Amino acid sequence: MDKKTAASGSGPRRLPLRVALLGFGTVGAAVARILVERPELADRLQLTHVFNRDVARKRAAWVPSTVTWTENVDDLFASLPDIVVEVIGGVDPVGGWVRRALERGASVVTANKVLLAAQGPDLLQLAAANHTQIRFEAAVGGGVPLIHGVREGLAGDNLRRVAGILNGTSNYVLSRMAGGGDETMASVLDDARRLGYAEADPSADIDGDDAGSKLVVLAGIAFHRHLRLVDIPRRSIRPITAADFRYARSLGCTIRQISLVEAKGDAFHAFVGPALVPAGSSFGRNEGANNVVTLFGQYGGESSFSGAGAGGPATAVAVVSDLLALAQRQAGEGGGEQWLPGRVVPPPARPYYVRFVVRDRPGILAFIAAALARQSINLDAVLQEPGYPKDALPFVITVEACEESALLKALAEIGAADFDVEPPLALPMLLGV
Amino acid sequence: MDKKTAASGSGPRRLPLRVALLGFGTVGAAVARILVERPELADRLQLTHVFNRDVARKRAAWVPSTVTWTENVDDLFASLPDIVVEVIGGVDPVGGWVRRALERGASVVTANKVLLAAQGPDLLQLAAANHTQIRFEAAVGGGVPLIHGVREGLAGDNLRRVAGILNGTSNYVLSRMAGGGDETMASVLDDARRLGYAEADPSADIDGDDAGSKLVVLAGIAFHRHLRLVDIPRRSIRPITAADFRYARSLGCTIRQISLVEAKGDAFHAFVGPALVPAGSSFGRNEGANNVVTLFGQYGGESSFSGAGAGGPATAVAVVSDLLALAQRQAGEGGGEQWLPGRVVPPPARPYYVRFVVRDRPGILAFIAAALARQSINLDAVLQEPGYPKDALPFVITVEACEESALLKALAEIGAADFDVEPPLALPMLLGV
Numbered sequence: 001m002d003k004k005t006a007a008s009g010s011g012p013r014r015l016p017l018r019v020a021l022l023g024f025g026t027v028g029a030a031v032a033r034i035l036v037e038r039p040e041l042a043d044r045l046q047l048t049h050v051f052n053r054d055v056a057r058k059r060a061a062w063v064p065s066t067v068t069w070t071e072n073v074d075d076l077f078a079s080l081p082d083i084v085v086e087v088i089g090g091v092d093p094v095g096g097w098v099r100r101a102l103e104r105g106a107s108v109v110t111a112n113k114v115l116l117a118a119q120g121p122d123l124l125q126l127a128a129a130n131h132t133q134i135r136f137e138a139a140v141g142g143g144v145p146l147i148h149g150v151r152e153g154l155a156g157d158n159l160r161r162v163a164g165i166l167n168g169t170s171n172y173v174l175s176r177m178a179g180g181g182d183e184t185m186a187s188v189l190d191d192a193r194r195l196g197y198a199e200a201d202p203s204a205d206i207d208g209d210d211a212g213s214k215l216v217v218l219a220g221i222a223f224h225r226h227l228r229l230v231d232i233p234r235r236s237i238r239p240i241t242a243a244d245f246r247y248a249r250s251l252g253c254t255i256r257q258i259s260l261v262e263a264k265g266d267a268f269h270a271f272v273g274p275a276l277v278p279a280g281s282s283f284g285r286n287e288g289a290n291n292v293v294t295l296f297g298q299y300g301g302e303s304s305f306s307g308a309g310a311g312g313p314a315t316a317v318a319v320v321s322d323l324l325a326l327a328q329r330q331a332g333e334g335g336g337e338q339w340l341p342g343r344v345v346p347p348p349a350r351p352y353y354v355r356f357v358v359r360d361r362p363g364i365l366a367f368i369a370a371a372l373a374r375q376s377i378n379l380d381a382v383l384q385e386p387g388y389p390k391d392a393l394p395f396v397i398t399v400e401a402c403e404e405s406a407l408l409k410a411l412a413e414i415g416a417a418d419f420d421v422e423p424p425l426a427l428p429m430l431l432g433v
Numbered sequence: 434m435d436k437k438t439a440a441s442g443s444g445p446r447r448l449p450l451r452v453a454l455l456g457f458g459t460v461g462a463a464v465a466r467i468l469v470e471r472p473e474l475a476d477r478l479q480l481t482h483v484f485n486r487d488v489a490r491k492r493a494a495w496v497p498s499t500v501t502w503t504e505n506v507d508d509l510f511a512s513l514p515d516i517v518v519e520v521i522g523g524v525d526p527v528g529g530w531v532r533r534a535l536e537r538g539a540s541v542v543t544a545n546k547v548l549l550a551a552q553g554p555d556l557l558q559l560a561a562a563n564h565t566q567i568r569f570e571a572a573v574g575g576g577v578p579l580i581h582g583v584r585e586g587l588a589g590d591n592l593r594r595v596a597g598i599l600n601g602t603s604n605y606v607l608s609r610m611a612g613g614g615d616e617t618m619a620s621v622l623d624d625a626r627r628l629g630y631a632e633a634d635p636s637a638d639i640d641g642d643d644a645g646s647k648l649v650v651l652a653g654i655a656f657h658r659h660l661r662l663v664d665i666p667r668r669s670i671r672p673i674t675a676a677d678f679r680y681a682r683s684l685g686c687t688i689r690q691i692s693l694v695e696a697k698g699d700a701f702h703a704f705v706g707p708a709l710v711p712a713g714s715s716f717g718r719n720e721g722a723n724n725v726v727t728l729f730g731q732y733g734g735e736s737s738f739s740g741a742g743a744g745g746p747a748t749a750v751a752v753v754s755d756l757l758a759l760a761q762r763q764a765g766e767g768g769g770e771q772w773l774p775g776r777v778v779p780p781p782a783r784p785y786y787v788r789f790v791v792r793d794r795p796g797i798l799a800f801i802a803a804a805l806a807r808q809s810i811n812l813d814a815v816l817q818e819p820g821y822p823k824d825a826l827p828f829v830i831t832v833e834a835c836e837e838s839a840l841l842k843a844l845a846e847i848g849a850a851d852f853d854v855e856p857p858l859a860l861p862m863l864l865g866v
Contacts, residue, residue: 034589034732137586143733145586152585153570153578156467156753282739285718299467300576300750303740306715308733317733320589328769336761 017327020049020081023088024058030316032063044327051076083326086110091118102126109322111138111315117213121226121339133335135322140214141291143314144307151221157297159222161262163433166214168289168309169205170237170257172197175287178254182242197289208234208272215259225342227270235273239425243394244355247383248276254284267343276353276429283433349401351429357421360390364419371413375406392421450760453482453514456521457491460544463749465496477760484509516759519543524551535559542755544571544748550646554659554772566768568755573647574724576747577740584654590730592655594695596866599647601722601742602638603670603690605630608720611687615675630722641667641705648692658775660703668706672858676827677788680816681709687717700776709786709862716866782834784862790854793823797852804846808839825854
């Protein structure tokens, strides 16, 4: 490629592109390491600046002395970088810095799903208006090349459904619990923290916000629509117990945190939370912190992607892949992608697994069956395994496909009865995934 | 995007791009159908010409009357298409037409792995010299967006290994036979033909040439090196019997046609053929005509892709995705990809499964063990299941990791003995896939 100067307008870009790094945590350091360790990239990408708090502590000896370290973000912008890599996370103050970069015509590469879920459409528009790009392969699925695969490799299809396991922490916890034994979620979470699979406060992971943000980004890529995170029902995996895995197993299923978005006319069904999936499905077999995403298209049918969902090196690969894509593009070539507002509608009728914990006495099942019947919900199976105490007896019913709103009405009535030890837990049964 | 004229040089392309279709078979018709059925593509892509033999028979009523049908390839070139889609296959005469398109500055989108395996480096150079592109998402993995995913999504990694199930016919046959029963390969192949999973002559599929060509393309994408198909050892799945699946099962394994290329210094190990893989691995669990590909990178670890490996609609999605990528590119922007010559070296030491069929008599195992010992090969296990006739007794040994050349020497000696009913069958045990 020519090295002629082309600060703006079309034509080849001046290479190598000057790359400034916002953040030198696990991912940022791993990005720098790949750029340093792969000298064949030097003709296209040159790391010039690293911004972080407490540079004195962060500065790494293996980073070339040509790189400027700074605690002042203005220094970084004053260097007129071609690309700003944002690997700090969060909306403030990082969102402002991303805007500042785009407004100055720099490209942005980010792993920040929270920022994209909140402001994706605006940032894409800002990039287009400034003839530059914001790229975010690292925002979903870590090292799994989902964004490129979906945006470009499946562009020819009319995608209808995206379903995935998007949060490694939840999958680690649930697949550990599925392994048998009577581990509680609290004890598995403790282990996960010790092994680095869970943060001190794992709420965003296990309550579904992390997966929800990623689902917003995936929906943007797959459907060019922006679903608001607040509109996507997110259910926590916290209530899941060892008994649930035993009952799921007797149904040929297991339990995973599933993220799902499906086109329904010009709107979308969307869901994040624990669900029953067939034990033999790609979701049911997904172990540890791995991610897996399945897409269904009108023409191509089903495609799946899987791999390490997180971790510094895997995420850094995604960042560097975006950097290389930018080095291939011509100056002034925007991404052209826009996310129009998308609407979330209630889930389709589907079967559910409902687990009760009761003080056992005669008449409970009749009470439950009557409450369901009043909502025209058909009971499918009743499962009760031996060996549980009578004063806190977990048992399960499955119901045929029904509206969630009707089920919730019935469960509100059942949950108010005096036999419940804890609120009934309803999990969708996603048997077609 | 601006609609200004830019027949050559840089700057935005004149849209819609004029697309000419070479071939209106299953894939060609499916490409046309997507272009017709997805009106939102019309501002970027316009189908103008269809070339096929016997147009009178092929002409489809649902194709718009603005499309010109021709049996004369010169007509197609005279129309000055922006993109030529080649979905006929084979090297002659199609290779000449692809060159002609590239020389005239048209882009080419092709599903032709045989042509790419034979002439990939030349065609990529020709495209670069003419500031145009040849794209081939459809050449490997049908609807699985492997090429985009690997070339762009994993560009940031230093890839070390690509392993996959790349041929749907072989996988259909082997996964059917793995299902148990005593079906012979011939009877399963008959079924596969009836169901459209196998051609009248399935040699290219089951003997490994089809997967080998795809492996050459994948190695080009992953390593930017061109391995010659003739240098890649290809083994047929024909000798596999129901007994092999039974023995494999007792080793916790099953048998699949595996394609494998792995960087070894500046050269490559490569292999296509039946191998033992763990029954629980993504390869062992891959059923029917599905494809699955796993890549291993220095930084990102393992990523997997899977989906429908063939079929008109899935392959057409890949073609249309390439068309859309071309519509996004600026005029004069070549792909810039080159495949340098790559060298194939003998496989690494690895464990093998060896199945014999013998007329049973005392001393056979001693003979085999002695022949192996002379090559310093350690016997690992001996498996002999009951229920087979004494005059054609299949039994299995496994050997510890050894050089293939040494094993073949030992097997040549053993195969010359009078107790063999058929030649010994050696399958690599790929336990780390």
